[in-house]
Amino acid sequence: MHNVVIVGGGPAGLSAALAVAAAGAPVLLIDSNSRLGGQYWRNSVDELENQNEQHFDLATGLLLINAVKARKEIEVWSEAQIWSATNDEGKNTLRVIHQGKSKIVNTANLILCTGAYDRTLPFPGWDIPGVMTPGGVQSLLKGHGVLAGKRVVVAGTGPFLLPVAAGVIKAGGEVVSLVEANKSRRWVSSFIVILENLSKIKEAFYYIKTISQGKVRGQFGQAVIAAHAADNGELESVDIAKIDRNFKVKKVKNIKCDVAAIGWGFTPDTSLAGSLGCQQVVAKDECVVVWVDSNQQTNIPGIFAAGEITGIGGSDLSMAEGVIAGIAAAKFVGCKVEVLKAHRKRRAKRQRFANALIKAYPIKVGWQLWPNDQTTICRCEEVSLGDLKFSVEELGATDSRTAKLFTRCGMGLCQGRICGRSVVDLVAKELNVLPTDIDRISAVNRPIITPISLGVLAQGE
Amino acid sequence: MKNPDAIVIGAGVVGACTALSLSNAGLRVLVIDRGPVASGTTGAGEGNILVSDKEPSPELTLAIRSRDAWFEIDTDIGGGFELEAKGGVVVSRSTKGVSDLKKLASLQKENGVETIELNASTLQEAEPFISKDVNYGVLYPGDAQCQPMLAAAQIIRAVKKRGGNFIQGENVIKINSNAGSIVGLTTDKNTYSTPIIINATGTWAGEVAKLANSYLPIMPRRGYILVTSPAPKLINHKVYDADYVANVASGEADLQSSAVIEGTASGTILIGASRERVGFKNDLNIAILRQLARQAISLFPVLTNIQLLRAYRGFRPYAPDHLPVIGEDANVSGLWHAAGHEGAGIGLAPATGELITAQITGNAPFMDPAPFSPKRFKGGEHVAV
Amino acid sequence: MSQFEIQFTFDDKTISAVSGQSVGAALLAANQRSLRKTRFNKDKRGIFCGIGVCFDCLVVIDGITNQRACIIEAKPGMKVQTQDGSNA
Numbered sequence: 001m002h003n004v005v006i007v008g009g010g011p012a013g014l015s016a017a018l019a020v021a022a023a024g025a026p027v028l029l030i031d032s033n034s035r036l037g038g039q040y041w042r043n044s045v046d047e048l049e050n051q052n053e054q055h056f057d058l059a060t061g062l063l064l065i066n067a068v069k070a071r072k073e074i075e076v077w078s079e080a081q082i083w084s085a086t087n088d089e090g091k092n093t094l095r096v097i098h099q100g101k102s103k104i105v106n107t108a109n110l111i112l113c114t115g116a117y118d119r120t121l122p123f124p125g126w127d128i129p130g131v132m133t134p135g136g137v138q139s140l141l142k143g144h145g146v147l148a149g150k151r152v153v154v155a156g157t158g159p160f161l162l163p164v165a166a167g168v169i170k171a172g173g174e175v176v177s178l179v180e181a182n183k184s185r186r187w188v189s190s191f192i193v194i195l196e197n198l199s200k201i202k203e204a205f206y207y208i209k210t211i212s213q214g215k216v217r218g219q220f221g222q223a224v225i226a227a228h229a230a231d232n233g234e235l236e237s238v239d240i241a242k243i244d245r246n247f248k249v250k251k252v253k254n255i256k257c258d259v260a261a262i263g264w265g266f267t268p269d270t271s272l273a274g275s276l277g278c279q280q281v282v283a284k285d286e287c288v289v290v291w292v293d294s295n296q297q298t299n300i301p302g303i304f305a306a307g308e309i310t311g312i313g314g315s316d317l318s319m320a321e322g323v324i325a326g327i328a329a330a331k332f333v334g335c336k337v338e339v340l341k342a343h344r345k346r347r348a349k350r351q352r353f354a355n356a357l358i359k360a361y362p363i364k365v366g367w368q369l370w371p372n373d374q375t376t377i378c379r380c381e382e383v384s385l386g387d388l389k390f391s392v393e394e395l396g397a398t399d400s401r402t403a404k405l406f407t408r409c410g411m412g413l414c415q416g417r418i419c420g421r422s423v424v425d426l427v428a429k430e431l432n433v434l435p436t437d438i439d440r441i442s443a444v445n446r447p448i449i450t451p452i453s454l455g456v457l458a459q460g461e
Numbered sequence: 462m463k464n465p466d467a468i469v470i471g472a473g474v475v476g477a478c479t480a481l482s483l484s485n486a487g488l489r490v491l492v493i494d495r496g497p498v499a500s501g502t503t504g505a506g507e508g509n510i511l512v513s514d515k516e517p518s519p520e521l522t523l524a525i526r527s528r529d530a531w532f533e534i535d536t537d538i539g540g541g542f543e544l545e546a547k548g549g550v551v552v553s554r555s556t557k558g559v560s561d562l563k564k565l566a567s568l569q570k571e572n573g574v575e576t577i578e579l580n581a582s583t584l585q586e587a588e589p590f591i592s593k594d595v596n597y598g599v600l601y602p603g604d605a606q607c608q609p610m611l612a613a614a615q616i617i618r619a620v621k622k623r624g625g626n627f628i629q630g631e632n633v634i635k636i637n638s639n640a641g642s643i644v645g646l647t648t649d650k651n652t653y654s655t656p657i658i659i660n661a662t663g664t665w666a667g668e669v670a671k672l673a674n675s676y677l678p679i680m681p682r683r684g685y686i687l688v689t690s691p692a693p694k695l696i697n698h699k700v701y702d703a704d705y706v707a708n709v710a711s712g713e714a715d716l717q718s719s720a721v722i723e724g725t726a727s728g729t730i731l732i733g734a735s736r737e738r739v740g741f742k743n744d745l746n747i748a749i750l751r752q753l754a755r756q757a758i759s760l761f762p763v764l765t766n767i768q769l770l771r772a773y774r775g776f777r778p779y780a781p782d783h784l785p786v787i788g789e790d791a792n793v794s795g796l797w798h799a800a801g802h803e804g805a806g807i808g809l810a811p812a813t814g815e816l817i818t819a820q821i822t823g824n825a826p827f828m829d830p831a832p833f834s835p836k837r838f839k840g841g842e843h844v845a846v
Numbered sequence: 847m848s849q850f851e852i853q854f855t856f857d858d859k860t861i862s863a864v865s866g867q868s869v870g871a872a873l874l875a876a877n878q879r880s881l882r883k884t885r886f887n888k889d890k891r892g893i894f895c896g897i898g899v900c901f902d903c904l905v906v907i908d909g910i911t912n913q914r915a916c917i918i919e920a921k922p923g924m925k926v927q928t929q930d931g932s933n934a
Contacts, residue, residue: 129892136896
């Protein structure tokens with residue numbers, strides 16, 4: 001029996017690891033953070049009582065984390081970054097930097113659970129220190145015990161804004177404004193789904209209670225469309241606009257704050273899957289995701305994928321997918337296990353909830369009018385919207401890939417993770433066309449997955 | 462564009478420079494590419510404009526004129542492609558290497574290349590971070606750098622402003638001739654009439670020659686470039702190991718590599734250079750990346766803590782005798798080839814364009830183009846010209 | 847797991863951190879929102895994504911550039927500096 005290698009220690013990866021171990025096969029779990037839990041279950045200590053009740057679901061997280069640590073079949077590599085991954089006729093070669101040491105992992109059986117990160121939209125001033133993502137504010141709080149600021153604006157779209165706002169309040173900060181771009185009535189059409197997922201509603205009410213105790217009223221149909229700096233170059237205030245259903249600006253007001261946590265859903269990180277040659281497709285929310293069959297297997301036999309990289313859907317869906325991927329991978333290496341109907345039913349139910357979320361929190365094209373020609377689009381390389389327009393109008397770029405090569409957009413340290421999706425949309429808008437799937441998928445092509453020092457590269461094998 | 466005076470197939474740097482040269486001579490030029498500007502080898506180029514890497518030869522004469530022509534183009538079209546006269550430093554650490562380099566530099570000097578010999582101390586002044594065990598180098602103030610994608614794009618932009626046009630996304634499927642002379646070509650979308658066609662399709666020039674029932678033995682030679690994350694300014698010139706020159710002239714199929722390192726206007730450091738004959742194989746070969754990293758660190762130990770951000774590869778077009786092909790087809794009159802520059806395409810592009818234009822317009826070319834003539838491949842054999 | 851205080855320097859200041867905290871978190875707790883200046887426009891940048899994806903929170907740590915403050919754990923005696931451009 002071979003080792004199953006799992007990449008990612010969040011809800012999907014932890015669930016998959018336990019499923020494989022339960023089936024009797026040894027597991028290597030590779031995670032880039034210093035503590036297991038991924039983004040969703042960020043934590044700083046091992047016992048629940050010592051955490052602030054900032055995350056309703058953390059109990060489940062700690063349960064899984066401790067279970068993984070307890071199983072001798074599961075070897076965990078923490079602080080391990082995969083910088084290159086190639087698939088050559090059934091053999092996967094992963095090059096890893098594990099706590100500063102260069103290592104190679106060869107395996108025929110892989111489960112990819114590399115998760116997602118906050119999706120951001122560019123607007124004037126979004127690069128001012130003090131403007132952050134909800135995930136960043138959450139990570140600082142749950143992972144490091146630091147409240148990002150005293151007067152916090154929480155904005156964007158999606159249910160994730162609620163726990164972030166609640167967390168700030170519980171930690172003693174003031175949420176000076178909580179604005180959701182989409183209107184609440186979008187949920188009405190998903191009534192059945194809500195009934196199916198009552199625990200989610202309970203969770204939402206938990207946050208809402210905390211927020212109203214903080215004397216904050218969430219406002220709908222509004223968005224942060226600009227940020228302004230004080231003389232010292234740091235965040236001083238934001239412009240919050242009433243927006244119509246297409247995100248076009250109607251009325252604007254200015255709010256003073258020292259932190260703005262702004263997020264627009266999530267973007268899956270499929271770099272590893274793409275590097276291995278797994279087929280990627282564009283989902284309904286325009287995310288590039290890894291294609292999988294009903295057993296969570298990608299188009300490459302032996303490579304499975306679970307969690308946000310197969311489609312944004314939250315931690316519950318990630319766990320359900322992780323279990324199926326783990327069982328299927330264990331079966332692939334010869335264990336006598338089967339994916340049960342119950343597993344599939346649970347995944348289907350959670351998928352329905354995820355689909356309802358996507359319908360309830362769309363991102364409309366009106367955002368493309370928020371940036372002006374001076375707005376930075378590629379933060380790493382300081383490329384403005386005006387530079388992008390020049391590459392289309394004057395240099396003749398007819399797709400986002402060429403615009404990127406002319407402007408260096410997406411060529412900086414983050415390799416397009418932050419700006420990539422926005423560049424595809426903005427270039428298509430300049431050309432008066434719709435972005436194609438090829439545009440979107442080529443924007444996530446990253447053969448070198450994370451920067452690696454030349455010295456470490458030179459020393460390795 | 463109806464009935465252009467000339468069609469250039471290929472919107473890479475050679476096609477762009479040729480189109481500019483013809484436009485400046487008064488022709489209405491149509492450029493056609495099956496993809497965007499610089500979507501072939503030009504987009505994977507480092508941006509080298511060198512006079513340092515050639516022995517006295519027709520190619521050196523071409524390189525010297527071409528380097529100056531780049532600065533004229535910069536002025537002519539208003540810049541916009543990060544052209545920089547940064548100079549090159551060639552070094553060697555072996556006794557034989559140093560002696561060969563001295564000889565080469567002295568011959569180049571006699572042929573019009575400015576060279577300045579550097580000893581251990583002046584080398585350290587020129588490149589403070591170079592490894593302390595390098596004791597000899599030659600500075601070539603003439604070596605220059607540009608951003609090749611922007612160069613091709615800005616030149617095509619100028620061509621369009623001067624009465625020319627650029628069509629993207631059409632694939633040439635047939636080159637049409639009548640009684641041994643060009644009458645036009647057919648793409649997957651249109652047919653165009655013209656008496657003059659320039660084949661500037663680089664690594665694919667052989668395939669395009671076939672479309673005219675002609676023959677060009679151009680093959681790909683793969684190369685990788687490492688790109689670092691933005692770094693402090695550690696390297697002042699293009700710096701390379703003298704072995705680089707030998708590799709270019711080598712015929713070996715196996716991996717050839719030697720250190721070529723420089724900074725860029727955007728702050729990244731580019732590290733090359735490797736040469737392999739693996740057809741159009743597209744994989745990312747970690748062993749090669751590792752070799753390039755080792756060579757670079759050996760020359761500049763300070764690079765140890767600089768991060769590799771991305772790596773890309775391109776396919777250099779080359780002919781069996783390692784000389785570019787510049788001139789009229791052996792069989793079909795009106796069909797001109799401008800291809801096969803093997804890793805020197807960017808540097809040699811302007812002078813290539815000038816040679817083509819001179820021969821088409823009947824003006825005196827700045828040098829005898831015979832050594833580059835496609836007629837040397839007449840009948841599929843290598844015939845001495 | 848017990849938590850104790852450690853110290854490191856940021857430019858000319860001494861910064862306290864709780865063991866396990868990232869450099870970025872400790873700096874933010876000490877009201878230090880700007881971590882670097884960009885290399886072309888010299889704009890100030892600080893923590894943006896907070897999870898190591900955006901590479902905006904770059905600082906120089908013990909002489910090495912391009913270190914992400916939000917994911918690197920603060921260690922006693924670390925010498926952290928503002929990254930000015932690429933530290934040219």
